[in-house]
Each structure stands twice: as C-alpha cells, then as structure tokens.
Amino acid sequence: MTSLFNRRFRVRRYECDALGHVNNAVYIQYLEQTTEEALAAAGLAPDQSRGLADARRTLQQLAIEYLLPARPRDELNAQCWVQAVQDGELKMGYDLRRDADGALIARAEAVWQGVDQPPTIPD
Numbered sequence: 001m002t003s004l005f006n007r008r009f010r011v012r013r014y015e016c017d018a019l020g021h022v023n024n025a026v027y028i029q030y031l032e033q034t035t036e037e038a039l040a041a042a043g044l045a046p047d048q049s050r051g052l053a054d055a056r057r058t059l060q061q062l063a064i065e066y067l068l069p070a071r072p073r074d075e076l077n078a079q080c081w082v083q084a085v086q087d088g089e090l091k092m093g094y095d096l097r098r099d100a101d102g103a104l105i106a107r108a109e110a111v112w113q114g115v116d117q118p119p120t121i122p123d
Contacts, residue, residue: 004081005038008099013072021069028062031094031110034078038092060089061111068098068105075099088114 007030015026070076077097084091094108 004079005034005041007034007037007078007080009033009076009078011070011072011074011076016072019069021071024064024066027064027066027096027106027108028059030076030078030096031062031080031092031108032059034080034094035090035092035110035112038080058113059110060113062108063110064106064108066106068103070096070098070105076105083109090114 009030011022015022017023075098077099079095079097081093082090083093090112092110092112094106094110095104096106096108097104
C-alpha cells in the first residue's frame with residue numbers, strides 16, 4: 001500500500017469537549033479507523049500483514065500537531081499513507097482537513113506494532 005487513502009468523518013457533538021471542539025482522544029479514534037480501513041482496502045488480512053491489520057495491534061508512538069479546531073457537524077477528510085514497514089511495525093502519516101474549505105486541521109505520524117512482536121517497554 002503506497003498510495004493515499006481517504007476516509008471521511010462527520011464530527012458529532014458528543015465527540016467535542018466543553019470548548020466545543022473535537023476532544024484530543026477522538027483524533028486517535030479517527031486515525032485508528034482510517035488505518036484499519038486503509039489496510040482493509042489494500043487487501044491486507046491479519047495473516048498477510050503479520051498482525052498489523054489485526055484488531056489487537058497496538059499504537060506504539062503517536063505525534064499529533066493540532067492546527068485548527070474541528071467543531072460539531074464539520075466534515076473532515078482523513079488522509080493516510082504508509083511511511084515505512086519494518087520488523088512488525090507500520091509507520092503511517094496522516095493529514096486531517098476540513099472539507100468545507102480544505103483547511104489542514106491536524107497532521108500526525110503513528111507507529112503501529114503488530115501482535116506477533118509486542119512493544120518493548122523502555123527501562
């Protein structure tokens with residue numbers, strides 16, 4: 001999977017915090033859903049991807065840069081791409097844009113660890 005994958009989300013009111021914008025934890029859910037659908041679209045069943053498409057994979061590292069708030073009823077386009085695959089890890093890049101004006105809401109990088117190689121815990 002080397003091409004871009006797009007997934008649309010409509011921000012729901014309950015995904016927002018007291019300030020009226022998407023809660024930071026919800027962005028992680030958007031990224032996870034986008035990743036899972038991208039892997040499925042690429043035809044990567046769990047046995048073909050050494051556990052990376054398996055629901056039991058774990059998020060090992062995450063860096064998100066929040067640029068603009070997303071609010072209820074905003075339509076967002078989450079775009080992802082594979083940056084690297086190595087030793088049971090899948091490194092993905094992400095952009096989230098608001099459909100109405102194309103504004104970049106957030107960008108992220110995530111490393112997903114497969115279940116057949118559990119993450120190591122640093123000392």
